[in-house]
Amino acid sequence: MEQKAQDTFILGGHAFTSRFILGSGKYSLDLIKAAVEHAGAQIITLAVRRANEGGMANILDYIPEHVTLLPNTSGARNAEEAVRIARLSRELGCGDFVKVEVIHDSRYLLPDNYETVKATEMLAREGFVVMPYMYPDLNAARDMSNAGAACIMPLGAPIGSNKGICTKDFIRILIDEIDLPIIIDAGIGKPSQACEAMEMGAAAVMANTAIATAGDIPAMAGAFRSAIEAGRTAYVTGMGRVIDKGGSASSPLTGFLQD
Amino acid sequence: MVNKTYINESILNDDIKEWQKKNRTNHMAYLPGMEALESEVQGQVIRAMESYDYTACTIKDVSRALAHESRTPEDFAALLSPAALPYLEEMAQRARAETRRYFGNGVQMFTPVYIANYCENFCIYCGFNCHNKIRRAMLGGEEIEKEMRAVAGTGLQEVLILTGESRSRSDVEYIGRACKIAGKYFKVVGLEVYPMNTDEYAYLHKCGADYVTVFQETYNSEKYESLHLAGHKRIFPYRLNAQERALKGGMRGVGFAALLGLDDFRTDAFATGMHAYLLQRKYPHAEIAFSCPRLRPIIHNEKINPMDVHEPQLLQVVTAYRLFLPFASITVSTRECARVRDNLVNIAATKISAGVSTAIGEHVDEIEETGDGQFEISDARSVREVYADLLRLGLQPVMSDYIYV
Numbered sequence: 001m002e003q004k005a006q007d008t009f010i011l012g013g014h015a016f017t018s019r020f021i022l023g024s025g026k027y028s029l030d031l032i033k034a035a036v037e038h039a040g041a042q043i044i045t046l047a048v049r050r051a052n053e054g055g056m057a058n059i060l061d062y063i064p065e066h067v068t069l070l071p072n073t074s075g076a077r078n079a080e081e082a083v084r085i086a087r088l089s090r091e092l093g094c095g096d097f098v099k100v101e102v103i104h105d106s107r108y109l110l111p112d113n114y115e116t117v118k119a120t121e122m123l124a125r126e127g128f129v130v131m132p133y134m135y136p137d138l139n140a141a142r143d144m145s146n147a148g149a150a151c152i153m154p155l156g157a158p159i160g161s162n163k164g165i166c167t168k169d170f171i172r173i174l175i176d177e178i179d180l181p182i183i184i185d186a187g188i189g190k191p192s193q194a195c196e197a198m199e200m201g202a203a204a205v206m207a208n209t210a211i212a213t214a215g216d217i218p219a220m221a222g223a224f225r226s227a228i229e230a231g232r233t234a235y236v237t238g239m240g241r242v243i244d245k246g247g248s249a250s251s252p253l254t255g256f257l258q259d
Numbered sequence: 260m261v262n263k264t265y266i267n268e269s270i271l272n273d274d275i276k277e278w279q280k281k282n283r284t285n286h287m288a289y290l291p292g293m294e295a296l297e298s299e300v301q302g303q304v305i306r307a308m309e310s311y312d313y314t315a316c317t318i319k320d321v322s323r324a325l326a327h328e329s330r331t332p333e334d335f336a337a338l339l340s341p342a343a344l345p346y347l348e349e350m351a352q353r354a355r356a357e358t359r360r361y362f363g364n365g366v367q368m369f370t371p372v373y374i375a376n377y378c379e380n381f382c383i384y385c386g387f388n389c390h391n392k393i394r395r396a397m398l399g400g401e402e403i404e405k406e407m408r409a410v411a412g413t414g415l416q417e418v419l420i421l422t423g424e425s426r427s428r429s430d431v432e433y434i435g436r437a438c439k440i441a442g443k444y445f446k447v448v449g450l451e452v453y454p455m456n457t458d459e460y461a462y463l464h465k466c467g468a469d470y471v472t473v474f475q476e477t478y479n480s481e482k483y484e485s486l487h488l489a490g491h492k493r494i495f496p497y498r499l500n501a502q503e504r505a506l507k508g509g510m511r512g513v514g515f516a517a518l519l520g521l522d523d524f525r526t527d528a529f530a531t532g533m534h535a536y537l538l539q540r541k542y543p544h545a546e547i548a549f550s551c552p553r554l555r556p557i558i559h560n561e562k563i564n565p566m567d568v569h570e571p572q573l574l575q576v577v578t579a580y581r582l583f584l585p586f587a588s589i590t591v592s593t594r595e596c597a598r599v600r601d602n603l604v605n606i607a608a609t610k611i612s613a614g615v616s617t618a619i620g621e622h623v624d625e626i627e628e629t630g631d632g633q634f635e636i637s638d639a640r641s642v643r644e645v646y647a648d649l650l651r652l653g654l655q656p657v658m659s660d661y662i663y664v
Binding site: 025 | 359360361
């Protein structure tokens with residue numbers, strides 16, 4: 001238990017023990033609290049464009065106070081718009097964390113890495129804790145890192161697709177090469193896929209649609225939590241190797257050595 | 260395949276038949292002042308429509324279309340064909356799953372505010388047409404302000420500003436002033452007004468509008484010509500290219516619709532879907548939206564109806580749009596009754612109006628000079644009632660999911 005309590009990851013100087021970042025979109029506001037509790041989440045994302053809502057219901061009223069808000073810039077089509085939305089987020093009292101989403105493709109909602117790098121640089125300079133959502137490309141990830149990102153959030157598959165980690169090999173490269181936390185975002189559709197992400201060495205997992213479209217939202221949030229914890233424990237423990245074919249002798253080539 | 264024999268008799272009367280006999284101007288020639296946009300999209304849409312033969316689609320085509328994860332124009336063609344009607348339940352189930360995947364359980368609410376009903380066009384099926392003797396009105400700045408304040412008081416955050424299509428009465432500056440007033444009370448401002456030039460759309464975007472809807476009514480140019488007998492609206496290509504000019508003018512999203520029942524609805528729905536599909540491919544950032552209006556009775560012609568577009572056909576069109584372009588917004592208007600609307604938002608529609616009047620100055624009592632409505636509505640529920648009914652359906656009413664940047 002003691003070891004688990006120390007297993008934290010750092011974003012913008014804040015330590016988090018939960019490695020499950022929960023989304024708040026696509027499901028009824030009155031289920032958010034239960035979802036957060038079952039997920040054990042310490043960070044919840046929300047679209048600034050939703051937080052901007054007034055009138056009959058405001059999403060901010062439904063998010064428990066102890067949870068860190070991670071507003072996203074969805075709706076931004078370029079870096080400049082992302083910066084404007086992030087500033088508005090600050091004005092709305094959503095804090096200094098911002099997940100940069102720059103998308104100008106309404107069909108697949110794929111992020112634009114080039115504009116995201118630019119937005120990361122501008123927002124980091126303004127003191128935001130910048131968490132860029134990106135297509136897993138090593139060069140872009142390095143640029144974002146150099147621009148002051150607090151982590152890198154590569155997509156596993158197109159957002160909302162629930163297809164799992166289709167970009168596995170490229171995310172693995174980011175995990176190996178980038179010194180920031182790698183948080184797999186988008187495409188994770190099942191707890192088993194979230195577990196796989198953590199086994200790969202991701203620092204955390206972000207999920208929304210998989211939970212929002214489940215029959216029982218809080219219960220699915222709980223299932224993801226367990227899977228993420230299992231995957232993390234497996235990673236920290238160090239997993240045994242996998243043998244592709246047949247068995248193998250323990251030292252087939254060096255067994256002749258005598259002293 | 261354009262059906263040359265289709266006629267909706269319910270629109271016609273002796274007067275209109277007389278008008279139709281008169282000589283008319285060339286509906287394909289731009290009028291002075293109209294921007295002639297060089298675009299390949301119009302030709303692509305018309306060619307696709309002309310080669311669409313829905314009688315050739317088979318059950319096999321339909322089941323293949325249903326099985327596909329991402330659907331092609333050929334799949335869309337099959338889903339709109341008569342062969343797909345027996346698959347309506349399966350189409351609805353799949354459409355519902357796609358809707359939830361892209362939009363969750365959120366349904367956006369809005370209301371249209373008609374600020375003027377002067378019109379220079381003679382569209383024989385429309386209550387606002389310039390030969391229809393109705394009470395005309397145009398709200399001044401203060402009256403617009405009163406209307407907007409009253410509508411905002413119902414809790415809505417999105418408004419759609421409408422006018423009759425009169426460039427001279429409701430000029431671009433007038434519409435711009437209305438957008439600025441609306442911007443004080445609403446997060447989202449959309450427009451459904453006459454088509455205009457790119458620079459005019461850019462001006463209205465600066466005034467706070469970000470969405471433009473233009474109903475093409477029908478994509479069959481010959482039929483279009485026989486329904487729109489006079490006025491700017493008569494110019495078919497100027498209307499068809501309006502969405503592209505709006506996008507070039509900086510608008511975030513554009514809406515498309517054929518008025519179902521004017522012509523062969525399957526062909527028109529196919530052309531509408533192709534128009535949206537092709538423009539989104541050309542402008543990948545564009546948010547696209549469909550409306551699915553069926554013809555309704557108007558003042559002085561109570562018998563207008565959508566003929567063969569019954570509820571199953573309407574559902575077929577709506578679900579085909581959803582399955583073809585799962586990310587598109589779909590609006591269901593008060594042309595339909597509460598029962599149909601509630602079921603459509605439960606399946607595929609993502610946007611619903613509430614507290615609707617299609618008349619001028621009807622949201623507040625103090626406006627004396629009110630104008631008559633465009634068509635009869637079938638769902639008179641207030642904002643609170645629609646809100647409560649959405650919750651009852653397990654859906655989440657969303658007042659605004661948008662930021663003007």
